[in-house]
Amino acid sequence: MYKTPRGTQDILPAEQAYWRFIDQQASILCQRYGYQRIDTPVFEESGLFYRSIGAGTDIVDKEMYTFEDRSGTKMTLRPEGTAPVCRAYIEHGMHNLPQPVRLYYFAPIFRYERPQxxxxxxxxQFGVEALGDADPSLDAEVIDLAWQFLASLGMKMLVLQVNNIGCKLCRGDYLPRLKQYYSMHSEALCPNCQVRLERSPLRLLDCKNPSCQQIAQNAPKIIDHLCPQCDSHFKQVKGYLAYLEIPLEINPYLVRGLDYYSSTVFEIQPEGGGAQSTIGGGGRYDNLIEELAGRATPAVGFAAGIERIILNMQKQGIEPPPIPQPKVYVAYLGEEGSREAVKLVARLRRAGLGAIKAPGGRSLKAQLKQANSLGAAQVVIIGEEEAKRGSIILRDMEKGDQKEIPQQKAVTLLRDFYV
RNA sequence: GUGGGCGUGGCCUAGGGGUUUAAGGCGCCAGGUUGUGGCCCUGGAGAUCGAGGGUUCAAAUCCCUCCGCUCACCCCA
Structure with missing residues (x-):
């Protein structure tokens, strides 16, 4: 028997209410904030991700779904959303639009990892990107949008962690200090961190290994070594977030796993969340577009994992609004009844009312039983006699009473009921 | 990639060598008289007990291998 591939899942009708709800809240909010939807291909040329996410990151080194197409071009299933949006920004000359350009996406992401x-x-992931403006208020806007998004879903007890990981300038000064400090403790570092020391020293700070964490405690923090510009930027972002009344924790160890981030970075987690608790994160990537196209374009963005959001909604007992089901069920008896039922169901549907016809060849009892378990509020019954008479029986399932009415009145009556 | 737990009808579970022709609950279908739901009662369909191999007179039950699911590490959304 065929099954969903490892680490993938079917989103069954029973779960769709969550997805509709989240999708709706996201698009309503984006509209309100002036972010426009963009959809990019599910796969891109592999190079885009190598150059943006960075060799040496887990994503690029071991998590990408890469394949050659028939022409021999290396393609990769999108492992994150920012780089494709930047590619689109460049490709379509969006620097000619009023800046910043505000975009959002809701798209599948692929990473070859052990599922859990x-x-x-x-x-x-639902994500937003604001491209073409370096103003700190834009960082705050993106964080605010992320925060309001989760709040609009009814999620509570969220923690926002913020850090600033500096620009090239700060790092030029800071990284040597960091490396120097860590070199003194290199024997005590986990094997991973041995490698990080050379390849991505910043990420030494958020190693989860206990002994590494101890070392990190006394390590110089980049937050204390920001260049005047970054320092001021960070202060302003914090200031704006205070105006917006968004509580935050400064986490000097927060470093994101993608190389393109600079300056502001942030993550949102549920309070006391355990493994895989981060439901959203983002930050500035002021150098990414320049690296991809040569034109300096500051930008800031955010992305949230929908499955994790749903997981947390369920943990918090949050129920999404249900997806409306047809309220009218048309039961019938006999061939004549079936004909009339088909006609009536069609009339109802064309009038914009949800209706379903009973399956064939069942007793009236069975039909009513099904109507009940489908949650129909009104059942139309067309027996042979009613069919002859040109009438129908309209049964209110909640009250349990029914009346016979002329067929012509069915749509009108049921429409009233729908309102 | 590493480690733990688990694999019995669509779902949840019982059974841990012979009394099992694998049991129960949910769900599904049908009946409980003539054309009427929700409760109740009765019946039915539906399982090569994850796969392959081995031990044994006898395996869902014991052993091995594989596969899958799941949780955790790593990393991330």
């Missing part, structure tokens, strides 16, 4: 709670090989 809240982690999938195909998962969905």
């Amino acid at each position: 709670a809240g982690r999938y090989r195909q998962h969905y």
